[in-house]
Amino acid sequence: MRESAAERHDRLLALVRERGTARVSELAERLGVSPVTARRDVEALAAQGLLDRVHGQVSWPRRGAAGRSGEGLVLGLLVPSATYYFAEVIRGAHEAAARAGARLVLRISDYRPEEDRARVEGLLAAGAEGVLVAPGWRGLPEDRLAYGDWLAELPVPAVLLERRAEPGSPLDGLDRVASDHAHGVLLALRHLLSLGHATPLLVARRDSPTAFAVRAGYAEALGTLGLKEPRPVIDSVPAEADPEGFERAVRALHEAVGSGLASAALVHNDVDAIEIVQRLAELGVRVPQDLALIAYDDEVAALADTPLTAVAPPKRQVGRHATELLVERLAEASDEEAARRHLSLLPWLRVRDSCGAQPTPSI
Incomplete structure (x- = not known):
C-alpha cells in the first residue's frame, strides 16, 4: 500500500524529534524519498509551526515559558x-x-x-x-x-x-x-411520565458506547423512578444496514402501542427515530397522537416532519x-x-x- 503524505510527515517528524536536528538530505535518505519531496515536506511542516528550518537543516521547535500557558x-x-x-x-x-x-x-x-x-x-x-x-x-x-x-x-x-x-x-x-447519559435518560423518562404516560419503552442500538450508556441509564432511571420494565429493550439497527432488523424493531414498537402496553418511547438515536416515525405512520401509528416519542442525540431531530423532542448531550x-x-x-x-x-x-x-x-x- 502506498504511503500517504500524512504518514510520511509523521515519520519525518518522528525522526526530527528523535534527533533534535537533521539535514534535509539526511531526512530524504532515511525516508526513502527524493530531496525535492523531503524539502517540500519540511517546508509544509515548518509553515505549520511543527519544525524550525534554518540553512538546510531542520530542528524540533523550542518553546519557552509562553508554551506552558497554552x-x-x-x-x-x-x-x-x-x-x-x-x-x-x-x-x-x-x-x-x-x-x-x-x-x-x-x-x-x-x-x-x-x-x-x-x-x-x-x-x-x-x-x-x-x-x-x-x-x-x-x-x-x-x-x-x-x-x-x-x-x-x-x-x-x-x-x-x-x-x-x-x-x-x-x-x-x-x-x-x-456526558452523563444516565441523567439524559432520566430527564426523558420524567418528562414522559409528567405527561401522563405509563413506563416508556426504550428502543436503542448496541453499536457504540453511547448506546450502551443509554441502555444502562434506562435501567438506572427505572429504579430511581420506582418503575418496572414493561418489556425488554427493543434492539434498533440502522435501516440501510439491516432492513430486516429495522423492520423487526418497528413491528415490536407497533405491537406494543397497538396492544396498549406502551404510549411513549425513548429512541436512540434521532436518525433511527425519524425513520421509525415514518414507518410507524405507514402502519397507522401517529406521533404524538398514538405514541409520544423522544429521541436521543439531537443531531437532526428538529428536522423531522414532526419535530422530535430530544435529549441533547453537551457535545x-x-x-x-x-x-x-x-x-x-x-x-x-x-x-x-x-x-x-x-x-x-x-x-x-x-x-x-x-x-x-x-x-x-x-x-
Missing part, C-alpha cells in the same frame, strides 16, 4: 468519526485550543480500536504534547478491555473523551470529560472542557500532586412536537 502548544485529538455526534466535539475542542493559542491536530479512527494506538503515536510524531482521545470502541465490553490500558502508558498527558473506563483499570486513573462543551483541562494539565506538568478529574456534563431536554407537550420557545 500559547504555541500542539494538542492531538483522536475521535472515531468527524461527522454526526463527534463533529460538535471537534468544534468545541478546536475553539478552546484557539482561545488558548494552541494548535489542534486531528486523527480519525473510523471505529477501529485496534488502530487507535498507532494513530495516537502518529499524533505524538506530529508534535502533540498532550492528547484528547475518544477510543474507537464499538460499544462491546471486550473493546474497552482489549483496547484501552495503553492510553495510561503514554509519555504525555491524556484526557479521555466521551468514554468511561473500567473501574479500577489503569485507564480509570486518567482525566476524562464525558461541544465536552470538547471545550476537555481541551481546557488538557492545557491546564500541561501547565501543571511539574506538579506531581495535581489531582486527576472525572468531569460529567449534564445533557438537557429540548421539547418539540413529538411528545405532545408544548415545545420549548426558541431563544
Whole structure:
C-alpha cells in the first residue's frame, strides 16, 4: 500500500524529534524519498509551526515559558468519526485550543480500536504534547478491555473523551470529560411520565458506547423512578444496514402501542427515530397522537416532519472542557500532586412536537 503524505510527515517528524536536528538530505535518505519531496515536506511542516528550518537543516521547535500557558502548544485529538455526534466535539475542542493559542491536530479512527494506538503515536510524531482521545470502541465490553490500558502508558498527558473506563483499570486513573447519559435518560423518562404516560419503552442500538450508556441509564432511571420494565429493550439497527432488523424493531414498537402496553418511547438515536416515525405512520401509528416519542442525540431531530423532542448531550462543551483541562494539565506538568478529574456534563431536554407537550420557545 502506498504511503500517504500524512504518514510520511509523521515519520519525518518522528525522526526530527528523535534527533533534535537533521539535514534535509539526511531526512530524504532515511525516508526513502527524493530531496525535492523531503524539502517540500519540511517546508509544509515548518509553515505549520511543527519544525524550525534554518540553512538546510531542520530542528524540533523550542518553546519557552509562553508554551506552558497554552500559547504555541500542539494538542492531538483522536475521535472515531468527524461527522454526526463527534463533529460538535471537534468544534468545541478546536475553539478552546484557539482561545488558548494552541494548535489542534486531528486523527480519525473510523471505529477501529485496534488502530487507535498507532494513530495516537502518529499524533505524538506530529508534535502533540498532550492528547484528547475518544477510543474507537464499538460499544462491546471486550473493546474497552482489549483496547484501552495503553492510553495510561503514554509519555504525555491524556484526557479521555466521551468514554468511561473500567473501574479500577489503569485507564480509570486518567482525566476524562464525558456526558452523563444516565441523567439524559432520566430527564426523558420524567418528562414522559409528567405527561401522563405509563413506563416508556426504550428502543436503542448496541453499536457504540453511547448506546450502551443509554441502555444502562434506562435501567438506572427505572429504579430511581420506582418503575418496572414493561418489556425488554427493543434492539434498533440502522435501516440501510439491516432492513430486516429495522423492520423487526418497528413491528415490536407497533405491537406494543397497538396492544396498549406502551404510549411513549425513548429512541436512540434521532436518525433511527425519524425513520421509525415514518414507518410507524405507514402502519397507522401517529406521533404524538398514538405514541409520544423522544429521541436521543439531537443531531437532526428538529428536522423531522414532526419535530422530535430530544435529549441533547453537551457535545461541544465536552470538547471545550476537555481541551481546557488538557492545557491546564500541561501547565501543571511539574506538579506531581495535581489531582486527576472525572468531569460529567449534564445533557438537557429540548421539547418539540413529538411528545405532545408544548415545545420549548426558541431563544
